[in-house]
Each structure stands twice: as C-alpha cells, then as structure tokens.
Amino acid sequence: MNSTTARRLRVVGALALSAALVGTLAACSTPSSKPTAGGTYTLWDPYPNRDASSTWAKAVDACATQVGVTIKRTASNTGDTVKDLTTAASNLPDVALVDNPKVSTLADAGLLTTTKQNGFDVSSISKNILSAGQIDGKTYGVPTGANTLGLYYNPTVLSAAGVDIASVKDWASLTDALKKVVAAGKKGITFSAVGTEEGSFQFLPWFWGAKADLTKLDSSEADSALSLWTDWLKGGLAPNSVIQNTQGTSWDEFKTGDFGFAENGSWFKSDADTAGFKSIQIPAENGGPAPAPTGGEFMTIPIQKDTSRYATSAKIVACLSKGDTAATALGYVAPTKAGADAQLAADPTLQGWITAVGDAKPRTADNLGIKYGKISEQLYTAIQSALSGTASPSDALKTAQAAVK
Amino acid sequence: MTATQTTPGLPARGGTGGAASTGAVPPAAAARRPGARRPRRWRAQLTAWAFIAPVVIYLLVFYAYPLYRNVDLSLRAYTLRSFIDGTAPFVGLQNYVDVIQSSTFTPALINTAVFTGVSILFQFSIGMALAVFFFRNFRLAATLRALFLVPWLLPLLVSASVWAWMLNSESGVVNAVIEGLGLHQINWLTSPQWALVSVVIANIWIGIPFNLVILYSGLQGIPGDLYEAAALDGANGWQTFWRVTFPLLRPVSAITILLGLVYTLKVFDIIWIMTRGGPVDASTTFAIWSYRLGFGGESPQLSPAAAVGNLLIVVAFIFGLIYIRVQQRVVRS
Numbered sequence: 014m015n016s017t018t019a020r021r022l023r024v025v026g027a028l029a030l031s032a033a034l035v036g037t038l039a040a041c042s043t044p045s046s047k048p049t050a051g052g053t054y055t056l057w058d059p060y061p062n063r064d065a066s067s068t069w070a071k072a073v074d075a076c077a078t079q080v081g082v083t084i085k086r087t088a089s090n091t092g093d094t095v096k097d098l099t100t101a102a103s104n105l106p107d108v109a110l111v112d113n114p115k116v117s118t119l120a121d122a123g124l125l126t127t128t129k130q131n132g133f134d135v136s137s138i139s140k141n142i143l144s145a146g147q148i149d150g151k152t153y154g155v156p157t158g159a160n161t162l163g164l165y166y167n168p169t170v171l172s173a174a175g176v177d178i179a180s181v182k183d184w185a186s187l188t189d190a191l192k193k194v195v196a197a198g199k200k201g202i203t204f205s206a207v208g209t210e211e212g213s214f215q216f217l218p219w220f221w222g223a224k225a226d227l228t229k230l231d232s233s234e235a236d237s238a239l240s241l242w243t244d245w246l247k248g249g250l251a252p253n254s255v256i257q258n259t260q261g262t263s264w265d266e267f268k269t270g271d272f273g274f275a276e277n278g279s280w281f282k283s284d285a286d287t288a289g290f291k292s293i294q295i296p297a298e299n300g301g302p303a304p305a306p307t308g309g310e311f312m313t314i315p316i317q318k319d320t321s322r323y324a325t326s327a328k329i330v331a332c333l334s335k336g337d338t339a340a341t342a343l344g345y346v347a348p349t350k351a352g353a354d355a356q357l358a359a360d361p362t363l364q365g366w367i368t369a370v371g372d373a374k375p376r377t378a379d380n381l382g383i384k385y386g387k388i389s390e391q392l393y394t395a396i397q398s399a400l401s402g403t404a405s406p407s408d409a410l411k412t413a414q415a416a417v418k
Numbered sequence: 419m420t421a422t423q424t425t426p427g428l429p430a431r432g433g434t435g436g437a438a439s440t441g442a443v444p445p446a447a448a449a450r451r452p453g454a455r456r457p458r459r460w461r462a463q464l465t466a467w468a469f470i471a472p473v474v475i476y477l478l479v480f481y482a483y484p485l486y487r488n489v490d491l492s493l494r495a496y497t498l499r500s501f502i503d504g505t506a507p508f509v510g511l512q513n514y515v516d517v518i519q520s521s522t523f524t525p526a527l528i529n530t531a532v533f534t535g536v537s538i539l540f541q542f543s544i545g546m547a548l549a550v551f552f553f554r555n556f557r558l559a560a561t562l563r564a565l566f567l568v569p570w571l572l573p574l575l576v577s578a579s580v581w582a583w584m585l586n587s588e589s590g591v592v593n594a595v596i597e598g599l600g601l602h603q604i605n606w607l608t609s610p611q612w613a614l615v616s617v618v619i620a621n622i623w624i625g626i627p628f629n630l631v632i633l634y635s636g637l638q639g640i641p642g643d644l645y646e647a648a649a650l651d652g653a654n655g656w657q658t659f660w661r662v663t664f665p666l667l668r669p670v671s672a673i674t675i676l677l678g679l680v681y682t683l684k685v686f687d688i689i690w691i692m693t694r695g696g697p698v699d700a701s702t703t704f705a706i707w708s709y710r711l712g713f714g715g716e717s718p719q720l721s722p723a724a725a726v727g728n729l730l731i732v733v734a735f736i737f738g739l740i741y742i743r744v745q746q747r748v749v750r751s
Contacts, residue, residue, distance in 0.1 A: 400697070
C-alpha cells in the first residue's frame with residue numbers, strides 16, 4: 014500500500030464517517046415511514062396500553078379485513094398526540110384518534126379534513142357528542158364513543174353512616190350526606206383537581222351544574238361551584254390530596270373502601286361493578302342532573318397529498334364508528350343510537366351511563382372551539398389556587414378571567 | 419507501513435518542498451512534482467478538514483443548530499399553525515418583554531434562587547460533614563459511604579416518586595409520623611407554604627452524594643503530615659478543620675459548588691414529578707416554567723417557552739464562565 018492510496022483511504026474514511034453521521038441524523042428526523050404499498054393505511058391512537066391482543070386492536074383488524082386494506086396501528090400517549098401530529102405535518106397518518114377538545118386546535122392549524130372533503134356521513138352520530146368536532150358548521154371528525162363523569166358511591170359506607178342515596182338530590186343534600194359519612198368515621202368524597210386538563214374536566218359538572226359559563230369564569234355561579242369544592246376541603250369532607258390526584262389515583266383512593274363518594278368516569282364501571290360500587294348522575298346545584306363533559310376521542314382524517322386516500326380512510330372510520338364493537342372495546346358509550354341500544358341490550362346496567370352521556374356536553378361547546386384550551390388552563394389554575402389556599406375562590410376566578418382576556 | 423512515514427507534518431510538506439522525505443513516492447509522481455504541489459496542499463487541507471468534520475458536524479448539529487433554533491423561536495410568534503404553513507412572524511424581543519412582565523416571572527425568579535441557593539448550601543455542608551466523617555476510615559466506613567451513594571444511583575423518576583408518596587398529605591408516611599406525634603398534618607406538596615420546601619428537601623437528599631464524593635477525593639489530596647503537625651501543635655478537631663482542612667479544600671469546594679449551581683439551576687424532573695411546579699406557581703422555577711409554557715399547558719406557547727429557556731441558559735452560561743475561571747486558577751496554583 015503506498016502513501017497516496019493510504020491517505021486517500023483515510024480521507025474517504027473520514028468523509029464516510031461524517032456522511033454516516035449526517036445520514037443517521039437525517040434518518041432520526043423522520044419519525045415514521047410512509048406506507049408504500051397502496052393497501053396499507055396508518056392509524057394513530059392514544060392507547061399504548063392496548064396491545065395487539067386487545068379487543069380494540071382486534072376491532073381495528075376486523076375493519077381492515079372488511080375494507081380490504083392493511084391498517085398499521087401506532088399508539089402513543091394522549092398528551093403527545095397534538096405535538097406528534099404537528100411535527101409530522103408532511104407525514105400525517107391516514108386516521109388519527111384525537112382527544113375531543115384537541116380537535117378544534119388541530120382543525121384550526123389546518124391539519125384535518127372536513128367531512129365534506131373526506132365524504133364521511135355523520136347523520137347517525139348523536140348530536141351532542143358530535144358537536145365537539147364541529148367548528149363553524151364544519152365537522153372535522155367522528156367520535157369513537159363517549160364517556161362522561163358520574164358520582165360513584167360505596168353502599169357499604171353509606172348504609173353504615175345512615176345515608177339514603179335517594180336523598181342526594183342537590184349540592185346541599187350531598188354536602189349533608191358527606192358530613193354524615195365523615196361523622197361515621199369514614200372519608201367523604203374524592204375527586205381529581207390536579208393542575209391539568211383532568212382537573213378542569215372533573216370540575217365542569219359542578220361549574221355547569223351552577224349554570225356558570227366558560228366565557229365568564231368570574232361569575233357568581235362559577236364562584237359558588239369553586240366554593241363548594243373549597244369548603245369541602247376546608248371542612249375535611251374531601252382529602253387535601255385531591256389537589257394532586259389524577260382520576261386514576263382518585264379512583265385508587267376510593268377503592269380503599271374508606272370513601273363514601275367519588276366523582277369519576279364511566280370507564281371505571283366494570284371495576285366498580287366488581288367492587289360493588291354504584292353510581293348516580295352528578296347533581297346540579299338546585300337539583301336535577303348536572304351536565305357533565307363528554308370525554309373520548311375523535312377519529313379524524315388528517316390532510317394527505319394524495320386525496321384519493323380519503324375514500325378508503327372514510328370507510329375505515331365508518332366501520333369503526335358503526336355498531337358498538339369499537340366503543341365497547343374502548344369502554345365508551347357508542348356514538349350512535351343503534352350502537353348504544355346494542356350495548357344496553359348486552360348489559361342493562363349501562364342505562365345510567367347512557368342517560369348521562371345523553372345529558373353530557375362537550376367541553377368545546379358553546380362555540381368555544383380553540384379558545385377552550387386557554388380557558389381550561391386558567392380554570393384549573395384557579396382551582397389549584399383556591400383549593401391550596403393561595404387565593405379565595407372569587408379572587409382566583411377573577412385572576413383566571415383576567416388572564417383569558 | 420509507508421503511511422506512517424508520510425503522515426508527520428502533513429500541512430508543512432507543501433511549504434518545505436519535502437524532496438528528502440518523498441522517498442516513498444514513485445519516480446513518475448516525483449517527476450511531476452512542480453505541478454503536483456498545489457493539489458497536494460489542497461489534499462492535505464482536505465484531509466485536515468475530513469478529520470475535523472465529524473466533530474464539527476456533531477457540534478453544529480447538536481449544539482449550534484438547536485441553540486440557533488431556540489433563539490430564533492424566542493424571537494418569533496410560533497403557533498401550532500406555524501409548523502404547518504411555516505410562517506411565524508418576527509416579533510423581536512416581545513416574547514422576552516411578555517415573559518418578564520408575566521405574573522409568574524417574580525415568583526419563578528425567587529423560587530429558582532431559593533431552590534438553588536438553599537439546595538447548594540445544605541448539599542455542600544452536609545456533604546462536607548459526611549466526607550470529613552468518612553475520612554476517619556473507621557470500620558464499615560467504606561460500606562456506609564457506598565450506601566450514601568444510593569440517591570445518586572437511583573433513577574430520578576424513582577426518587578422523586580418515592581418522595582411524592584412519602585410526603586402525600588393523606589397517605590404519606592411523613593404525615594403518619596407527624597400525626598402519630600400528635601401534631602397536625604402538613605400538606606407538604608399541596609400548600610403554597612410547603613411545596614417549595616418539599617422539593618428542596620428532596621433535591622438536597624439527591625445532591626448530597628455528589629458533594630460527598632468530590633469533597634472526599636479532595637480530602638485525600640491533603641498531605642497527612644499537615645494533620646500531624648497540627649496535632650503536635652495541640653489543635654483540637656474543630657481547629658484542625660477550620661485551619662487545615664477547609665482552606666486546603668477551597669479549590670475543590672469552589673468547583674463542587676459551581677458545578678452544583680449549574681446542575682441545580684436546571685433541575686426539572688424532581689419538581690415536575692412532585693408538584694408540577696404547583697400549587698399555582700408556588701414551586702415553579704425557570705426550568706419548570708419553560709416546560710409548562712411549551713408542553714405542559716393546553717395551548718402550547720413555544721416562543722415564550724423558548725424565551726424563558728434562553729434566560730436560563732444565560733444564567734447557567736455566566737456560572738459556567740465563572741467555573742472555567744476558577745478551574746484555571748486552580749490549575750495554575
């Protein structure tokens with residue numbers, strides 16, 4: 014080997030190393046590969062805990078077979094969906110499942126197709142659930158199903174404390190029941206008031222139950238809802254840990270059997286059935302059921318360069334929203350009347366939750382759309398502020414309203 | 419191998435003509451020498467650049483570009499839409515003005531200062547005390563010292579979660595003890611008075627091993643005869659520490675404290691896991707604030723988040739410069 018070739022080799026080697034380095038980086042920057050085969054469609058969902066053997070994955074596979082395509086499913090955390098979708102702008106999936114209050118944000122960013130563009134028929138979907146995906150008369154997605162919040166109770170604790178659940182009709186009677194439970198040596202109620210969207214979600218039934226309006230956070234109605242929670246905490250009717258509880262940890266608290274009541278979601282129904290817990294709709298301030306917020310994801314069809322893909326994507330979405338297979342797999346109430354009826358026929362104890370979902374309203378309703386995100390952030394900050402004793406409920410809400418403007 | 423003969427002084431070759439050392443070059447190439455000189459110099463340059471290229475590319479891609487992007491991000495008004503259509507209006511220093519005028523700025527500044535200052539103070543003094551204690555080399559000293567390193571070995575996620583459980587208002591072991599003593603429960607993580615205290619306590623616990631290890635190795639560098647001399651002069655333990663150990667440990671101490679400052683300024687995981695910076699802003703530091711603006715809230719505010727991040731970088735950079743200055747002085751002395 015002579016010197017020039019050796020040197021040349023070294024130069025080539027060093028350049029190759031740099032090229033490899035650049036190449037690896039370039040490879041890193043493209044998160045997922047575009048489906049090449051015409052028959053492969055990508056679907057993103059926020060259910061990483063549901064693996065290939067889950068009923069949800071099976072429902073997806075069944076639809077793939079029915080439509081005659083291959084569906085490549087990618088699951089990531091809910092919190093990351095918006096970020097993932099925006100940063101994947103040039104490489105969007107064919108179908109993306111998005112938490113319903115985020116639909117308006119993504120639609121506003123110009124990421125989603127309307128039903129007019131993708132040709133999907135939404136006439137059979139329940140109006141109140143669907144409205145979370147509607148902005149200015151355009152529909153950007155279809156719900157997989159809906160869940161909502163209710164008031165679970167532990168019959169053993171209540172009967173020991175001498176509380177008749179039929180007497181719980183409004184806030185005053187609920188507070189009385191909590192006092193009786195605490196007097197009997199148990200704990201009152203647990204919920205989640207954590208400083209995230211979950212906190213706002215859990216507060217909304219009380220907020221709306223006081224007839225407060227999300228566009229006026231500092232109203233006296235809003236104050237009375239936040240004061241209810243704050244007084245429960247001060248009076249020892251609710252534990253201080255609710256300030257940090259997620260809905261999951263709150264449910265864990267309730268499952269200890271020490272609590273009389275728990276505000277939590279319909280997704281815990283089967284768990285509650287096993288433990289012998291029952292549920293009612295959350296009462297409004299002056300009686301009657303309070304409207305609870307709807308939860309659950311929307312199936313959206315993000316913008317594609319190849320618009321001919323929409324037709325097939327719409328077929329996949331239609332398959333997943335039809336009947337109750339997908340909704341039942343996810344523990345949701347089906348988005349169509351037919352689907353909900355089928356679920357009720359299979360399990361009559363679902364009646365309460367189906368009624369609750371019928372009474373529920375989406376967080377982005379009242380044409381709040383993209384504004385909801387900012388309002389919610391201020392709302393849960395106000396909740397944190399009042400419950401931790403940083404500010405009085407009315408001051409906290411005034412600060413929140415000022416920050417929204 | 420001929421290659422080794424020709425490598426030394428590559429750039430110098432072109433200049434000296436290198437007739438004597440080109441023995442390995444075939445006669446044909448030597449004959450073309452006047453014309454070959456230029457390409458060879460060029461090739462030597464290329465070789466030099468090719469060797470430097472991996473490092474330069476690494477630095478550009480992983481340091482310069484992200485930093486540039488962060489500055490650029492902070493000078494524009496980025497929204498989610500910006501990622502789609504690529505437009506983000508240039509707003510100059512508006513994001514910085516907004517951040518400084520924000521109601522979170524003052525609490526975050528005070529919290530960052532208190533969090534960093536108090537953490538360093540306790541980490542250093544406890545670390546120092548333990549280092550001196552273990553330097554006596556009593557039985558089981560090595561085992562005990564190893565045990566003190568545990569906080570360092572545990573993933574931060576684990577440590578912070580365990581602290582959060584222990585300090586939980588209702589079911590935490592700390593409150594169980596306090597109530598067992600007949601006192602009233604303390605809402606460690608959920609009251610505005612205690613949240614910062616709680617995260618500082620956890621952070622001190624996590625930082626002690628680092629201080630212990632560095633100060634312990636510093637102690638080993640102090641000559642033993644100085645202690646003997648001090649003992650002969652009749653100095654007691656306290657005097658030995660303040661007159662011998664502490665002054666001789668000063669260079670090591672300075673570096674420990676400055677490194678600790680840079681580490682503590684950017685602490686994020688412990689606070690986020692324990693309190694998420696709350697309640698409200700009670701335990702929000704700059705690092706937490708930046709993350710919360712960008713990713714924690716319901717509407718991502720990436721540009722203000724970048725502005726807060728840059729402020730933090732500037733502060734860390736100043737401490738970094740001081741660190742380099744101090745280190746140079748230590749090397750010189």
